[in-house]
Amino acid sequence: MDELLHYARNKAHLDFCAICDNDVYCLPLTDHEWARQQRFIEEHSEPGEFVVIPSYEWSWANPETGKPNHRLILYAKTGEPIWRQVDEGGRDIDVLAKSVEGTSGLLIGHHLGWIFAKSDVEAAIEIVSAWSPHMVVNSPAIYEILNTGRRLGFTGGSDSHRRNPGFCGALTGVYATELTAEALVQGIRRRRTIATTGNMIALEFHIGDAFIGDDVSLSGIAPVTFRAWATRPIQSLATIRDCQVVKELNCVNDVEAILEFDEEIPAGNHWYYARAILCGDVPNFPNNVVVAEGNHAWTSPIWVASS
Known part of the structure; x- marks a missing residue:
């Protein structure tokens, strides 16, 4: 993880990033691994210069379609909990949202198989990933969500599973009052975001x-x-x-x-x-x-x- 963060800051010249490990990817993300990630975040974050947002990816499916209904959980501070799909109640999006409501966190919809929780903690949707510019190739799916009346910001995420954060075909820009995790998460919560297919505009x-x-x-x-x-x-x-x-x-x-x-x-x-x-x-x-x-x-x- 330290190599990824070095690359994000010194090679890609990002202001911030979030390393979103899957809660389960073949094997569950352990409590020890989650704690170690928090330590790396604290060591590599320098408010005002480069910020790492505490985060992970909840990796469960839409029960109606079987398609991925993943969420990125972003926190404004370290030390927050993790809810995995293998935990009790961990495969229910409403349970996940209720759990995150009691923290500094928010949810970002990832993939296009969305079924949403009945909660304002659902803050944004990822309209472009490295593997698909959804807004270009499938904008009706995004418009359908907006037409329901949901208030959701737009984000872009690399989801590269590889070694080059910042150069993976998708980026998020945030209007924030300062370069801190707290201000960035607040900016995303207020939908003050732009999404790009990797260009810095x-x-x-x-x-x-x-x-x-x-x-x-x-x-x-x-x-x-x-x-x-x-x-x-x-x-x-x-x-x-x-x-x-x-x-x-x-x-x-x-x-x-x-x-x-x-x-x-x-x-x-x-x-x-x-x-x-x-x-x-x-x-x-x-x-x-x-x-x-x-x-x-x-x-x-x-x-x-x-x-």
Whole structure:
């Protein structure tokens, strides 16, 4: 684990990461292994410089479909417990969520076989993994969840099972008040996140005074602003409302771009998010075994109720 953290900080130049060992992967994650992970986290975290978020992956299936219904559990501090699928009640998502509610933690939906707990501790969904850019190849599955009214942020996770954190085809950006585990988890909880297919881009998205992750009431016409700062030329920016693109800007290969327009908010409840696509072809590597950097990035939604 120390080699992974060294790579994340000094090779990939990440500000933060989370090493999410499966609770059961052939064999259960032991209490000793969980405690050792906490020690590595404390030794390698340097608030303000590089932060390791305490975390693990709960690895059970959707009982209705048999598809993976995994969760990433992220904690704001070390010393928190672990609930494994082999523990008593450990295969029930509602039991897991209730257990995490009493801690500093939150849940992030991993894979696309989601069945959700009846709990606000479900904070986000992973819309891109190293092995699949879900929002590109299966956006209807994500839209279906948003259309139920759930408030969930967007994240990206490498899930590489390999040796190169930060260069595995998926990243999460978090708007946080400071670079600490507590502030990062709070930012994810507030849905102040962006997800990318591995590129290091910065995105800002406003509807009126509402920012990424907000849940607001607006009526009439509201100004929409979407800004992007990339490390390579930007191909396009777009704003999506309720599954449909409402405005798109074809860029001129600049590394900075802005999309601005006035949106007449329709009556009803809506969700908006913003998408950036960078220039250049993307290698289509198989599975999760290679270094890759894709060209997509997304903000978490803004939810708008209009009368």
